[in-house]
Amino acid sequence: MIKWSKPKIKEFQTTLLDWYDSNRRDLPWRRDHEPYHIWVSEIMLQQTQVNTVIPYYQRFMMVFPTVEKLANAPEEQLLKAWEGLGYYSRVRNMQRAAQQLLNDDDGQWPHTKAELQELVGIGPYTAGAIASIAFNQPEPAVDGNAFRVFSQLLEIDADITKPQTRSLFEEAIRKVMPTDRPGDFNQAIMDLGSSYMTAKNSDNEHSPVRKFNQAYLDGRLDEFPVRSKRLKPVDKQYFALVIETPSGFLFQQRAGNELLAKLWVFPLVDADQLKADQPELNTTTIIKAIEDQFASETEIQTELQFIDIPIVNHTFTHQKWHVTLLYANLQKQPDLSHFSGKVVPVEEFSTLAWPTVQKKLWQAFKKRQIQLF
DNA sequence: GACGCGTGGGA
DNA sequence: TTCCCAAGCGT
16 A cells, blocks of 8 residues: 655655644643643544634633543533533533543553543544543544545545445554654644645645655645445424523523534424324414413423524535524413523623524524514 | 444635 | 534344
């Protein structure tokens, strides 16, 4: 697979690391090699851009400065710290891993990639990153950058979305990695992948490793990396029930096994489900059906009204939600003993972890309130 | 091995 | 708007 000579490999290492030494980005998690710092940053950086992560990382370290603080934090505080970052299971897994570390390993970090990968939430990439950066182990850390950079340098045409392709890249990278500075090497590849060798608008003409880049030399950059197309998000229709009572608005917590697990949203009614169960429903009878369904689940009687604002759209990786707002203002405090959620006054909204779609729903509702004046 | 899991940015 | 992408992992 690798046809590079030993001198060429050595020259590549020197070129890359010299460039890195004078051009490395000054990032908050690069101030030291504390495994806790590396770990938190790597989890946050999964499928998330550096500029997005920086403020989250800084806040997180203020609130959870140690593994112990993280392990013992209440879940709502965890989710609040992660609010807006997405892929919320990451932070819940991180707390489980912190507890694993304290209970099973007496708080001592394992140094090997294999042992690191036993911690929940740490996969082959993150284990390689921690092992190489924090513990100086000569392990590849193959993320999207490494896939892009090495697929171009070596013209590797394996589909990077296939799980089996990872080992192919790891073997190639092991052969060009220096044993003395593996952490810097891996980070240099990432900096390269976010500067000269980006996915879009790349600038390979000025790349420090352009003469090692076979795809560039062959004019075949657009052919690498090879990846199969992802599926289109599935359309889903919902009604969001904005129910105002004398003591606040009704909220429900998402179940632990579903999208947006453990986050707080307005009560949602699955419109597709409703249509499937009662195909005779039309626009004038649907509100009554929703009122009935809500009453049967919560014993709360409501008189809902459509809100005359556009439907709120929100796209996730694999679902596209189309949400219609319905509003009810209950003058009398309802019996909440059969309601699974809770009532929250506006002043306390900031204590709840909201997903972005809930922020959009609230904004849309507020905008409508203003229009009434 | 395929799928579920968020969000924001850029073309 | 729509599409693709960005420091992936668990099941």
